[in-house]
Amino acid sequence: AQSVAQPEDQVNVAEGNPLTVKCTYSVSGNPYLFWYVQYPNRGLQFLLKYITGDNLVKGSYGFEAEFNKSQTSFHLKKPSALVSDSALYFCAVRDGGTYKYIFGTGTRLKVLA
Amino acid sequence: DTAVSQTPKYLVTQMGNDKSIKCEQNLGHDTMYWYKQDSKKFLKIMFSYNNKELIINETVPNRFSPKSPDKAHLNLHINSLELGDSAVYFCASSQPGQGSYEQYFGPGTRLTVT
Numbered sequence: 578a579q580s581v582a583q584p585e586d587q588v589n590v591a592e593g594n595p596l597t598v599k600c601t602y603s604v605s606g607n608p609y610l611f612w613y614v615q616y617p618n619r620g621l622q623f624l625l626k627y628i629t630g631d632n633l634v635k636g637s638y639g640f641e642a643e644f645n646k647s648q649t650s651f652h653l654k655k656p657s658a659l660v661s662d663s664a665l666y667f668c669a670v671r672d673g674g675t676y677k678y679i680f681g682t683g684t685r686l687k688v689l690a
Numbered sequence: 691d692t693a694v695s696q697t698p699k700y701l702v703t704q705m706g707n708d709k710s711i712k713c714e715q716n717l718g719h720d721t722m723y724w725y726k727q728d729s730k731k732f733l734k735i736m737f738s739y740n741n742k743e744l745i746i747n748e749t750v751p752n753r754f755s756p757k758s759p760d761k762a763h764l765n766l767h768i769n770s771l772e773l774g775d776s777a778v779y780f781c782a783s784s785q786p787g788q789g790s791y792e793q794y795f796g797p798g799t800r801l802t803v804t
Contacts, residue, residue, distance in 0.1 A: 609791050620780055620795035665731060671791055676745050680733040
């Protein structure tokens with residue numbers, strides 16, 4: 578069965594420092610992977626995706642993610658965190674056999690000034 | 691020019707009532723979804739329609755019934771509301787057929803059942 582794991586409930590990072598939010602996945606077939614961000618009382622916003630091609634994908638607001646097939650990971654990164662990056666981040670995978678998207682449990686990112 | 695809109699934004703009602711949530715997207719997408727986000731922020735798919743045809747029907751109570759009058763609209767009707775139905779419900783859309791697999795989410799409807 579397809580699954581997504583986000584092992585950290587919360588990540589704290591100082592403003593200006595690099596940040597990483599972890600995601601591992603389990604799929605049969607080629608993975609379609611996504612990152613979304615949710616600000617309080619808002620819907621999820623798409624950040625970036627990996628479908629095929631370069632393992633390093635760049636997305637909105639300076640975020641990037643690296644697809645690692647051998648480690649089945651798709652960690653979200655940003656070189657220099659901003660206080661405004663503080664939000665809830667979700668990793669998701671699309672089941673290629675159905676139209677279903679499976680979301681991780683979310684990681685709360687807190688960037689400290 | 692909101693891409694995915696939902697009404698109402700807040701819904702407070704009593705147990706046993708019937709209520710509906712409406713969703714509209716102006717992105718021209720063929721596929722629409724309903725998700726439930728619980729108090730722990732877990733997000734779970736409930737239903738999906740592709741061009742007005744039901745393609746995903748997760749294990750949800752029969753009291754929940756989606757309806758898609760056209761591919762730009764996907765409504766959710768809930769009968770005999772229960773306390774456990776309290777959650778935030780999100781509508782989303784995508785266009786997987788053109789390689790654009792990412793989903794676009796509405797702002798959510800916070801349902802509170804008392």
